[in-house]
Amino acid sequence: MQDITFTVKNVWPKLDPGEQNLVGELAEEYKAFLNRARTERETIAEAVLLAQQNGFVTLRQVERLRPGDKVYEINRGKAMVLAIIGSDALESGGNIVAAHIDSPRLDLKPVPLYEEEGLALFKTHYYGGIKKYQWLSVPLAIHGIVVKQDGTRLELRIGDQPGDPVFTVSDLLPHLAKDQMDKKLADAVPGENLNILVGNRPSAEASQENQEKEPVRKAIAQYLYQTYGLVEEDLVSAEIELVPAYPACDVGLDRSMVGGYGQDDRICAFAALKSLMDITTVPRRTVIVLLADKEEIGSEGNTGMKSRFLENFVAEAVARMDHRLPELAARRMLGNSRALSADVNAAFDPTYKDVMDKNNAARLGCGVVLTKYTGSKGKLEANDAHAEFVAFVRRLFNEAGVAWQPGELGKVDQGGGGTVAHLLASYGMDVLDCGPGLLSMHSPFEVASKVDLYMAYKGYKAFLSAAG
Numbered sequence: 001m002q003d004i005t006f007t008v009k010n011v012w013p014k015l016d017p018g019e020q021n022l023v024g025e026l027a028e029e030y031k032a033f034l035n036r037a038r039t040e041r042e043t044i045a046e047a048v049l050l051a052q053q054n055g056f057v058t059l060r061q062v063e064r065l066r067p068g069d070k071v072y073e074i075n076r077g078k079a080m081v082l083a084i085i086g087s088d089a090l091e092s093g094g095n096i097v098a099a100h101i102d103s104p105r106l107d108l109k110p111v112p113l114y115e116e117e118g119l120a121l122f123k124t125h126y127y128g129g130i131k132k133y134q135w136l137s138v139p140l141a142i143h144g145i146v147v148k149q150d151g152t153r154l155e156l157r158i159g160d161q162p163g164d165p166v167f168t169v170s171d172l173l174p175h176l177a178k179d180q181m182d183k184k185l186a187d188a189v190p191g192e193n194l195n196i197l198v199g200n201r202p203s204a205e206a207s208q209e210n211q212e213k214e215p216v217r218k219a220i221a222q223y224l225y226q227t228y229g230l231v232e233e234d235l236v237s238a239e240i241e242l243v244p245a246y247p248a249c250d251v252g253l254d255r256s257m258v259g260g261y262g263q264d265d266r267i268c269a270f271a272a273l274k275s276l277m278d279i280t281t282v283p284r285r286t287v288i289v290l291l292a293d294k295e296e297i298g299s300e301g302n303t304g305m306k307s308r309f310l311e312n313f314v315a316e317a318v319a320r321m322d323h324r325l326p327e328l329a330a331r332r333m334l335g336n337s338r339a340l341s342a343d344v345n346a347a348f349d350p351t352y353k354d355v356m357d358k359n360n361a362a363r364l365g366c367g368v369v370l371t372k373y374t375g376s377k378g379k380l381e382a383n384d385a386h387a388e389f390v391a392f393v394r395r396l397f398n399e400a401g402v403a404w405q406p407g408e409l410g411k412v413d414q415g416g417g418g419t420v421a422h423l424l425a426s427y428g429m430d431v432l433d434c435g436p437g438l439l440s441m442h443s444p445f446e447v448a449s450k451v452d453l454y455m456a457y458k459g460y461k462a463f464l465s466a467a468g
């Protein structure tokens, strides 16, 4: 008999032992992925590896595209489109799952190194929406690239391998924090205070001569030169990110959760990639997974969702098929597509229940979240998926045994947020936000449920393979 009342339930008791094993296996793979993919570039590198292992080739290597072909393109190492060509005409549209792979962090400034009172420090400029106080007194790792004037690239990764030194932003001891503690939380840590501790040992020669003005800075500059051949000017053309140094791990005595950095939105990127790799027969509709950069700063730039990366990929694909009107075919393909904007939502936190409408908030462990609309102040800038499309996804998930729940991002007028959903929708396709709920979103240690990850993976797979 059909349930006439709607309740959201924890997924664990509903899983048979076989599926419980799959949940555990997926979580192990996910943690390893998170540990390797700490930046947008490292995430794309992981995705390329996975794609190549599963028979994907770059689109430009293919002269004629045929059903079943597996192709991808990367955009400056920071964004990527992967596709499996379907047997239906491309114009009838594709099934798209789009996640973003950038996460909040601290970026080094172009001239980062300075010395003050015998300490060498790096200046940073934070990226994305962070609560600054959360980034103090945390072990941090350096991940990034330096491109020298001659174009040679140096990849840096210091702080998360055994024996590595780590870096940190110091905080004030409570004994002397009277004035700081009186401040509003938002003002307590100014952005210019997010300085990274990198050294305290003067260079021997500078100390001997006893006339060097900044002997510790000099020593760090020497270290960078001797170890990596870097001069300070090289750091102007660099992208160096400070990310938490500790690995992802299980959370809870029951090990039901995963804690770690960058789960917004690499949990969705991972689930989307895994589900795509599971498609081993020729799909009816063309299947696409899109990994976008810059979502956390408004999807700007040529690797963000506001660029024409997806559109250009489709145009390139159309050019490799027989189409009398290629321009129209590409537009039809995009307009007739349907998409899941694969992004996380906030899970209900009983410690902060005042900001949530308890009937409409997502619960950790209760399945992947369908978010009809995001936005703020009356759905401003939201995609607000159509009822017809939400019904389509709901039926698809119910038929495939995907545990899902509806979710809204907090109480009305409490704040809000957005995803890439409205940007995908601008092509004319139907879009719905769909991803796991997180606790401590945007913090250096976000928490997700293992079953929600599994249901996201299962849901994306059902969506990508949907023929009708």
Ligand code: MN
Pocket: 100, 264, 265, 295, 343, 344
């Ligand atoms: Mn996100």
Ligand code: MN
Pocket: 264, 296, 442
């Ligand atoms: Mn975010």
